[in-house]
Amino acid sequence: MEAKLMGRLEMLVASHEYLAQRAREELDRLNATPAPDDFETMRAQAFIHAHVGMNDLAAQQLNALASDPRGQRPEILNKLAQVKLRRLQPGDAQAAHAAAKKVIELGSADSGELWLAHQNIALAELAQGNIADAETHAAEALRFVDDPRTHELISAIHARREDAVPYVSAMEPMM
Amino acid sequence: MTYPCRPRATAISGLGALGVNRFDLLSELQYNAASEHVLLTGSVVEGFGNSLSDFDVLIVGGEKQRPTTVFHLASANRWIDVTHLSTRDLSLSLATLYSSSGICSDWSGSRTVPFDVLEQLHDVCHGVLLTTPWEELALPRERAVATALSKSWALSNLIGARARWQDAVGALIDGQSLQACHARGMCIGMCIDGYTALFGETDINVKWRFAKLARVHARGLDCIGLFDRWMLHRNLDCIGWGESAQLLFDVICLATSGALYALDTDLVDGERVELDKGRWVRVRLDGIAEPVAAPRRLRAIDFSEVTENIV
Numbered sequence: 001m002e003a004k005l006m007g008r009l010e011m012l013v014a015s016h017e018y019l020a021q022r023a024r025e026e027l028d029r030l031n032a033t034p035a036p037d038d039f040e041t042m043r044a045q046a047f048i049h050a051h052v053g054m055n056d057l058a059a060q061q062l063n064a065l066a067s068d069p070r071g072q073r074p075e076i077l078n079k080l081a082q083v084k085l086r087r088l089q090p091g092d093a094q095a096a097h098a099a100a101k102k103v104i105e106l107g108s109a110d111s112g113e114l115w116l117a118h119q120n121i122a123l124a125e126l127a128q129g130n131i132a133d134a135e136t137h138a139a140e141a142l143r144f145v146d147d148p149r150t151h152e153l154i155s156a157i158h159a160r161r162e163d164a165v166p167y168v169s170a171m172e173p174m175m
Numbered sequence: 176m177t178y179p180c181r182p183r184a185t186a187i188s189g190l191g192a193l194g195v196n197r198f199d200l201l202s203e204l205q206y207n208a209a210s211e212h213v214l215l216t217g218s219v220v221e222g223f224g225n226s227l228s229d230f231d232v233l234i235v236g237g238e239k240q241r242p243t244t245v246f247h248l249a250s251a252n253r254w255i256d257v258t259h260l261s262t263r264d265l266s267l268s269l270a271t272l273y274s275s276s277g278i279c280s281d282w283s284g285s286r287t288v289p290f291d292v293l294e295q296l297h298d299v300c301h302g303v304l305l306t307t308p309w310e311e312l313a314l315p316r317e318r319a320v321a322t323a324l325s326k327s328w329a330l331s332n333l334i335g336a337r338a339r340w341q342d343a344v345g346a347l348i349d350g351q352s353l354q355a356c357h358a359r360g361m362c363i364g365m366c367i368d369g370y371t372a373l374f375g376e377t378d379i380n381v382k383w384r385f386a387k388l389a390r391v392h393a394r395g396l397d398c399i400g401l402f403d404r405w406m407l408h409r410n411l412d413c414i415g416w417g418e419s420a421q422l423l424f425d426v427i428c429l430a431t432s433g434a435l436y437a438l439d440t441d442l443v444d445g446e447r448v449e450l451d452k453g454r455w456v457r458v459r460l461d462g463i464a465e466p467v468a469a470p471r472r473l474r475a476i477d478f479s480e481v482t483e484n485i486v
Contacts, residue, residue, distance in 0.1 A: 038196050038197060038198050038199075039198060041198075042198035042199070042202065060202045060203070060204075061198070061202045063201070063202070063206070063207075063208045064197075064198045064201035064202040064204075064208075065198065066208040066209075067201055067208045067213065067305070067306035067307060067308070068197075068198075068306070068307060069307050072307070072309055080208075091207075095207060095208075095209065098207075098209040098210070098310070099208075099209065102209070102309050
């Protein structure tokens with residue numbers, strides 16, 4: 001078996017395990033909140049749905065959260081961009097780009113969040129066939145975090161593989 | 176005299192009392208959080224709704240017009256009507272509103288604004304904003320728009336009221352007494368809508384006619400005492416020619432010159448006095464308008480509270 005393929009599959013399985021753990025943490029956090037308000041309840045739903053791969057529902061709920069000033073922060077906008085890129089319906093690449101761009105404009109994102117924002121913009125550009133812009137943002141992402149997913153993305157950009165976008169977007173950090 | 180009357184909802188904070196979970200509602204809608212506004216509009220926001228009323232949602236933004244949709248929101252047990260207004264159509268509606276000449280003493284030749292344009296702009300102006308998009312899209316919710324809406328909706332009703340009066344007089348002359356009463360009742364209804372429009376009640380739906388009048392009354396703005404005099408448990412068709420002519424006169428005076436005047440002229444059934452083309456005239460049953468002396472000015476009316484609910 002090709003080592004590169006095994007590595008990719010390993011990363012996807014590890015991502016799935018990581019997301020299951022994150023979903024559990026979201027549920028525990030909601031349970032531990034004495035009187036969650038509408039925003040907090042929706043936030044928990046949105047992240048759990050995103051973590052378990054219910055991308056349509058997660059995208060709708062994250063979109064609702066991002067309509068509120070409380071939701072216009074890196075964590076939510078990056079997740080919104082991510083689920084849009086995973087499902088990649090018409091208009092999703094543009095919406096993901098706008099959400100990720102907003103993360104950068106906020107000025108409050110840490111290096112991990114800025115890495116993810118640039119990674120998502122690169123993916124959105126690749127999905128739209130904008131190879132040069134995708135390369136620029138992938139390189140920018142590497143400035144913040146030297147992450148294997150970005151290297152995977154750069155390979156996809158060089159191969160002009162737009163179909164790699166949902167695949168790369170589904171990868172999460174290795175535990 | 177008491178009458179159930181609620182103010183318009185003006186902010187998201189008021190939605191909880193309506194049983195609205197904003198995020199539940201928003202998560203059921205197809206819109207772009209970055210660049211589109213979502214407004215709650217209609218009877219519930221207007222203060223006229225009840226526990227059975229639909230929720231009306233208006234999504235503003237985007238390039239393309241999208242079809243109206245309806246769905247049931249289980250968490251609120253309400254039906255939701257969703258309409259869209261593209262950025263381009265919003266601009267066109269505003270241009271239409273501003274291109275109408277409004278109300279002046281030469282009002283009968285004025286152009287009226289189409290109902291759908293008035294309805295859309297009213298919703299944009301007075302709906303409750305549910306979202307804060309981060310890309311710039313300013314909504315026309317300033318006083319100038321609300322004032323233009325008031326004048327335009329009042330003008331539409333004045334022109335309609337006068338036309339129905341003519342219908343009523345024609346029927347009277349022809350001996351069609353029931354038809355005359357009916358047309359005169361329609362004239363009165365339009366007078367009421369024009370009157371309340373002058374005080375900011377620009378929801379064009381006539382089914383809320385008396386709720387709007389009750390609210391003008393509750394706000395202390397009912398300068399001709401219409402609510403107390405007529406409106407409870409009265410059938411408009413039963414209101415006589417004299418009272419009807421007085422109402423038409425009062426509303427025309429308020430709309431054209433912002434003041435009330437004394438109607439001292441003796442009128443036979445079907446005659447009226449009005450200000451048009453800059454002159455005061457008595458319109459006889461045969462339709463001929465003969466000049467009369469300017470009536471005595473009683474008092475000016477302050478319409479500054481018209482836009483009190485603009486956010």
